[in-house]
Amino acid sequence: MLSMQNISMVYRTDLVETHALREFSLEVEEGDFISVTGPSGSGKTTFLNIAGLLEQFTGGRYELDGRDVSSLSDAESSAVRNEKIGFVFQSFNLIPDLNLFDNVDVPLRYRGFNTAERKRRIERVLDTVGLASRMKHLPSQLSGGQQQRVAIARALAGEPRFLLADEPTGNLDSHMAMSVMELIAEINRDGTTIVMVTHDPTLAEMADRNVHIRDGQVSDITTDTQFAKVATG
């Protein structure tokens, strides 16, 4: 599904070079649920941005579904994001002026579905996250947990094969966090590949595998069944 080999990411300013990722390699299989942990500044978010085609990388090779993404044009990578990838953010990033229906509608518009298809999908995903009855509400009228459910619904509406979540429970209390995590786990059971960045070890353990990043490199990978160390390339 996702294959990164020796990815490096260097931020250059006039004075300094910052290596956000160096020789970063990772394989993610179809249907995996992977958590990514690491200290602040280790490169978690940079990894997520590159994985989600939000940022160009400086070196190495990244294949998504067997396709080299470094050669994609803006329109092509936009289309890949739109069709194959779903995003869930720590701060939800719902558009405050739009009601739930219209928020979920955003990626579908760029997908070019007709009105009936969009409506069908929006209703279905909002139903999945249990908010079908509040379609006309604005984000500000919902609790944090509900807002994150909407964000997840928005990510799912395009039926992506790959969901990227960046601290999806970071702004939620533990009760709400649990219910959101259950939703994510359920989505994974339905076949969607998930990569989730988190700093919470408890949540990290809910994934099939945990990837720990330190200084821009994968320091170790743990599978929850074995907790065995695996050497990385």
Place this chain on the structure above:
Amino acid sequence: MFSYYLKLGWLSIRRNPLLSILMISAIAVGIGASMSTITVNYLMSSDPIPQKSDQLFYVQLDSWDPNNQGDDGFEPPDQVTYIDAMALMKAGKAYRQVASNRSGLVLEPEGDDERPFSVDARNTWSDFFPMFDLQFLYGSGWDDAADQNMDRVVVLSKEINEKVFGGENSVGRSVRMDGMDFKVVGVLDDFLAVPKFYDVTNGAFNDPEEIYIPFNLAVEYRLDRNGNTSCWKPSDGDGFEAFLNSECIWIQFWAELRTEQEKQEYMAFLDAYVEQQKQLGRFPRPLNNRLSDVMEWMEIQEVVEEDAQVMLGLSILFLVVCLLNTIGLLLAKFLGKSGDISLRRALGASRSSLFIQHMIESAMIGLGGGIFGLGLAWLGLRGIEMLFGDFVENMVSMDWVMVLTAMALAVASALLAGLYPTWRACSIAPASQLKVQ
């Protein structure tokens, strides 16, 4: 997708009402200022008789002073003498031809309590009415015979017919003017020539005359002339006959020539006529006759006021200031939305779709500015009317061409202003604004 962008634009405009109002006002003020001056210039330079302006030719014969330049150097004079006007009329070489001049009469309405009043008159020929496509409410113009026989006939303007006959069909009735009874043969429908092309010598933006009478009749009875008269040498002796035979110019001469060939033939005729006059000792300057069609004549006579052009230039610079203003505000607005833009990028919006989205938003602001700008332009024109008075009354109304121009200018300005801010907005990286709220 277009309607989706419209919706997004509307939401975005609503999100920062103050900023949006500032931008719309900036465009509106710029459009208002430039459109009011554009309208005045447009009307001043408009084609007053578009259906045949290229077939109507103003005749200039260079009968002027060989020693001294006029105001325009050695250009031919802007009117013709009585001798030449009569010779050209008599020759009748053009499809239609009209010699005319401006005069004034005193009209005595019937009834003892009605006070006499003066009317602007045009002394002209029967061809005047078909040549300039004048429309009649009642009756028609007079015929050739009336020209020759000096019939006491008159064509009234709609306004004078209202004033004297209460708007009734007055054909066949009689009007007393300057102590003579004239028979009404026709009443014109509304007639407005902006500019008043057939006589720019006596004010390019005056109203058309109130009555029309046969030229020969006016000469025969020595009716008062009201227009410009210029002479480069004194008449031979005193009296009206001497004046008629003098080198004084006071008549405007128009010829209708339907084809290039007719025009060339007429020019040859004019040259031959002048050569023949030279034999008689007239036309001391070198041969220099002119035929100018309506728009060429307007150009030569510089009917567009210089003040109007100065104001046009300044108001377009004004629009530039308003646009610079709008660019700044749009930039502030679009960069203020970077979170939203970045999110849309992450959700799969390509750069080009964001570009379209923001250009549409700019166009919507332009449209708003255009609508308010039209209102302001209307106010501006009322202001100009108030300041300048009667002189501009025919130059301060907007037709649909001006309305469309205003909207197009507003939208084009807004798109131009939106270009750079949109480009900046589209360059926002998809990941840059997602991490923190």
Place this chain on the structure above:
Amino acid sequence: MEIGPIWRALMRNKTGAVLIALQIAVTMAIMVNAISIMQERARVMARPSGVDEHNIFHIASIGFAEDFNERVTVEEDLNALRALPGVVDAIQSNSVPMSGGGWSMGLQTEPGAEIDGTGVALYFVDEHGIDTFGLELLSGENFTATEIEWRERTQTKWPDRTIITRAMAEALFPDDPDSALGKTVYINDDEPITISGIIKQMQAPWNGWNGVERVMLVPTHTLFGSTRYIIRTEAGLRDELMPQVEQLLAEREKGRIVRSMRTMDETRERSYRGDASMIKMLTFTIVLLVAITALGIVGLASFSVNRRTRQIGTRRALGASKVAIARYFMTENFIISLAGVSIGAALTVALNMLMVETFALTRITWYLVPLAMLTLCVVGQVAVFGPAKKASSVPPAVATRTV
């Protein structure tokens, strides 16, 4: 003070600053050129017509009846008008200054058709002309009643004597204008006419003519069918006398109509209406323009303050006083304004050169440029004051908050 860091910060975020500077520059170019046009118009409007404007009015009389005897009517009209209490004097003439319509001829110092005459505006007057218009006779003598002729419109013969303005004397005899009195000049190429008097000043009927002060008085009554009476009243009695005069003339002779009664004040107003309107329009344009530019400054400065809220909070946390924060934004604006007016000065001169070339406009007077630069810098400071004050009220605690 901290100009260095402000400048460097500006350079890293130029666009907004460049836009404001350009806006100020174009504003200045429009403003200075518009003021220059206004000055020129005001100068033209301030020229005196040479006549006693506040106490003179005029009225047209047009004969139409078949039995209308113009000569008798004019003589009796004038007698009646001069006898009216409150009337200082009255004449019949063909025109008045600033009316826009009149008669002009050429005068030349040598006879001959090949000689270029000097254009001059004519007023036909009788011996009451100087008194009625309120003119000042510098030298020579007034016309006498016996020499006034009666003239048909198409007559070619001219009287023997004329009174001209000092400006006309200067135009005819540029080397020695004082010698003009008593000299013979020629009208209609070769008809001699003697200068019997010089008046100090009087304007022609056309205020836009470049020879506007070249005038000659001709001792003649006219029989043109339509004429004009000019009436000078005692101070303060003009408005009272106007309806009386109109009624008197209308009722005295029914074979003519009287119309277009106007004071000289009104004649002046109508004559300079275009110039006065131009001044008003340009004033309005300038005010609006400066307001738009000021609003633009307010808008962009507010945006920049909002964007930098966190940075401002950090500065405050690090010990910057409120005054220091406000001063930062004021200084930033001053730098932008200074750049703007500098470009503006160049743009102003360029625009002026273009306008002088394209239209018959005058050059700008030099002091307008520094004056406009100063004004726009002050406007910039006033406009940025609000946003700067807002910036200074950002609490230091913002620094520790995630925004």
